[in-house]
Structures are given as C-alpha cells and as structure tokens.
Amino acid sequence: MPQIWEKSYPPGVSWSEPLPAPEPVEQALIDSARDYPQAIAIDFYDRLISYGELGALAARAARGFQALGVGPGVSVALHLPNTPHFIIAFYGVLMAGGRVVPLSPLAAPRELGHLLEDSAAQIAVTLDLPALYPTIAAAPGKEQLRLVVCSLDDFMPAAVARAVAGPPAVRAPGRGADIDFAALIDNDGDYARHPRGPLDDEIACLVYTGGTTGEPKGAMLTHANLRAVIGIRNRWLGKELRFAHDKTLMVLPLFHIFGLGIVMQVAIAVASTIVLHLRFDAERALADISAKKITVFPGVPTMFIAMVNHPRLKEFDLSSITQCGSGGAPLPTEIAARFKALTGVTPAEGYGLTETAPVATFQRLDEDPHLGSVGMPAPLTKVEIVDLETGLVLVPQGGRGEICITGPTVMKGYWRKPEATAEAFRGGRFHTGDIGYLDQDGYLTIVDRKKDLIISGGFNVYPRTVEEAIYEHPSVAEVTVIGVPDPYRGQSAKAFIALKPDAGPFTLDELRLFLADRIAKYAMPAEIEFRASLPKTAVGKLSRKELVAEERAKRAAA
Secondary structure, three states: OOOOOOOOOOOOOOOOEEEOOOOOHHHHHHEEEHHHOOOOEEEEEEEEEHHHHHHHHHHHHHHHHHHHOOOOOOOOEEOOOHOOOOOOOHHHHHOOOEEEEEOOOOOHHHHHHHHHHHOOEEEEEEEEEOHHHHHHHHOOOOOOOOEEEEEEEHHOHHHHHHEEEEEOOOOOOOOOEEEEEHHOOOOOOOOOOOOOOOOOOOEEEEEEOOOOOOOEEEEEEEHHHHHHHHHHHHHHHHOOOOOOOOOEEEEEEEHHOOOOHHHHHHHHHOOOEEOOOOOOHHHHHHHHHHHHOOOOEEOOOHHHHHHHHHOOHHHHOOOOOOOOEEEEOOOOHHHHHHHHHOOOOEEEEEOOOOHHHOOOEHHHHHOOOOOOOOOEEEEOOEEEOOOOOOOOOEOOOOEEEEEEEEEOOOOEEEEOOHHHHHHHHHHHHHEEEEEEEEEEOOEEEEEEEOOOOOOOOOEEOHHHHHHHHHOOOEEEEEEEEEEEEEEEEEEEEEEHHHHHOOOOOOHHHHHHHHHHHOHHHHOOEEEEOOOOOOOOOOOOOOHHHHHHHHHHHHHHHH
C-alpha cells in the first residue's frame, strides 16, 4: 500500500485541519509587549530588557527604518551575531513593512556581496566589531549600501563589551552615509502601519540556503509560513500557551532558521525570557544554565558534545532543564544518553529545513524520544516518501526514498528562481533532497542525503563553494570536496587536489590562509589529500562517489 502518512502527534489532530487566519509575524511581539510589559524578554550578559522595553525599541527601530526608506518590498539585511540588535531590528523591519534577509556574520566579503546583490538589499545592519563591520563594508559592488552600525556599548558597559568581544573596528573612510544604531532609534516610535496583502503571499524573510550545486537560493518565507510555526506548536502541545516562565538559552545563531524560526519566535510568542549569548561557549553555557536556572536548551550536536565532555562538568547544576531539543545534524546516541544522565531530559531530535521554516517533524511529548529517528510528522504536516528515480511515485511502507513535505510552513518558493522552484515542487510536494523512511508507527528516520551537502557543526557547507575557492589557488589543477566524519562537528570538508604540472604541494594551514577571505571559517577544509588524478564520470565530470566510498572503507578498516 502506498505510504501516505497523514497522522501526527497529538493523536486525533488532522494535518489537514486549517490553522486560524494568520497574523503578521511582528504581532507576536506587539501582543507580548502589551500583555506582559514587565516580563523579562532578553537577558544579555545580565542586561535585562523587558517586553515593554523590547516592544518600544522595535517600534523606534521601525520608525527609523521608515525614515531610511524601508517599506513594502524593501529588503534589509541583518549581518549580526546574537545581540539584542538582531531581535530589535528583525521586528522593527517587519513593523516598517519591509522584509528581513538574515546573513551569516561568518560569511566572507565575496559571499556577502553576492547575497546582498541577489536579495536586492538596500540597507544592512551590522556590528562594529573587526570581524563584522569591515567585512560587509568591503563587500564587492556594495559601496553604496546603507549601513546601520551597532555597538555592544548600546546594551552593556564599554568595559564589559571590550572584555566580551574586544575593541570595535575602525570605521571605513568614505562611508559617510552610515548611521549608528543609537541614531536609528532616536525617535518616538510612532511608525506608519502599512496595509499588507495576503499573508500567505507576503514575504517576511528571505533566508538563504543551497542545493546540490551549492548556489545560494533565497527561501521566500511568508508571514503565514512563520506564524504557522506557532500554530503548529500549539497543536502539538494540545493547547495555546500565552505566558511561559521559561528561560531559553539562545546560543544557536539567530541568523539560522533553527534559532530564528523556532526558538526566537516561540519565546517571543509566549513572553518567556531569552538568555542571549553572542556565541556558543561550553563553559559559559554551563555556568548560565546552573546560575540562571535555564529551563529550555536548544542546540546542535556539537554543543551537546562539548558540554558533556567539559572537564569541569560536575561543578555545574543542570537540573533546571525541562525541555531540550537538537537539530541541524544527527545527535549521537551516546551523547544523548550522557546528557539525559546529567539532566534527566533526553534531547529531542526534530527535522526540518530552511524551506520549511524549519518545521517538519517532532518527537512526541508523552513518551521518550525515539533515538535514531527525528520524530513524527508535525501537526498539519504531511510527510511522504517518493522513489529516487522519478520523485513522483510513493514507495511502500518502510521503503527508502526521497522525503517530501507538504504543510503550512513550506516556503512560497525560491527568490527569483522559478526553475529551481518548479523542480523543488514537482508533483505538488516539496522535495527535500534527503533520503529516509517512515516506519509503521509513523516515525521518520533520515538515512542519507541526496544532496552533496556537508553539515559541519550545524552549518551548511556546500562542496562546490569550497571547490570554487580552492580553484583560485595558482597550484591547483583539479579539486573535489566531500564530507568526512568528524567526532566533534559531525562532518567536515576534505579536499582532494590534483596539482598543476611542476607545482608543489602546500600544507593545510597554507590553504586555510589562502581561503581566509574567500569562504566562511566553518567551511574550511579539515583535511587535504593530493592525488595525481581525480575520479571522473564517463563524460569527464569530476565524481565524488568514488572518493566517498574510499573514505568510508578506509575509516571502517581503521
């Protein structure tokens, strides 16, 4: 019988029952600021921001953005790490009527230049740190980009800011149009409310992802897509929760769809506290869980690995944790078991993609997580498995094939890429490119990736992007990049290189130095291997599958 799972948790909830009419994404903050003004929204290194203050700051940012020309159809890029500026600017842009383009603060200048051009961003918000402001100020072809420059001093004493992140960057000459964040919000917050079109069509965010070629594609996530995350969560809980006394440790990057689409949105919608860290540091995370009694900890496997292996782990009390989720890559069973022994809570793995905002499957709440699986289809979400050859035929129960998703969180399509959109939605389903199967109880297991995507520490690394950067090295004739197992990051990139005649080999450190301004740090190869020649297909294209098979065999023998 064909596999068409329409059941989800909790029992009796139909995936096809419609959600209430959607509201704009920013309405969640507006409601929480109105209803719970005294509740703490953000704890940023002990700087406490209430929901009333956060709502007012977002409104002031909205008026400031409107003064810069932000309104319907205008894209604003957020090139920020985890600071209050991100949350304020995110909701401020939406209140102003614009759309948000979250960009990785780890991206190299050339990457940023392409994404800014593709998204048609007219304004970008960045931080005045040496690793951020100079990078976007130097983005090729974006000299006229208007920058809003934030400072950690906006939300913490200067001495603390220097201790946490070091001195600020020197401002680039000739950028007289830059505006300080403090000036952006220096107003009364009386912004103009723009009428919106249908919310299932109105784009709230362009979040960039990639495919088998590594070409970045902007997933068009509508207001209805993102708000459906909240509606689905309420169905999953079996109730609508408006105020939660939870404290959520936010060490996931806000620019990533996991942190933005689920963690930030849910915390804001239920008016709970976000304990915000600039970046993940295992000791600081453990210390805050212990001292601030964190109740919710979402992370990626590398975070759990670092925490359970911390040499001073026994000094920290982790008993306050009541909810824990893992995503981005498979969580090793041993690490999940060790974390449960420490906290009494097993990290629950779910599944989703940037294109699903990122909800697709959840673990049930009335039983322990099924280790090895990523849970059941989320409420209102259909998960189907189709054959790998055509992508149109449903496979029998338990059969492996490509995972397809249909539901209210699935994106509108890829920005300015109609052909890629048509390919992704062939047969009326969204094709994930991942391979898996559904068991007889409706649990989904991921077994492989149709794409050549490498997931390193929760970040997507696209082999072609790395290859193209390595090809710029004057000694390289051919290169193929694959993902290899990494005990800490899950996967890392390995480059196989054939050198030009008479060219000598170079070290991994020398290659990393060459790539420093070309690709992000998390995409850097962890290994290189020189070959006289590289495998090719019958038509002469470089082939990865032989190298993947060799690496698997070599590591299995070891």
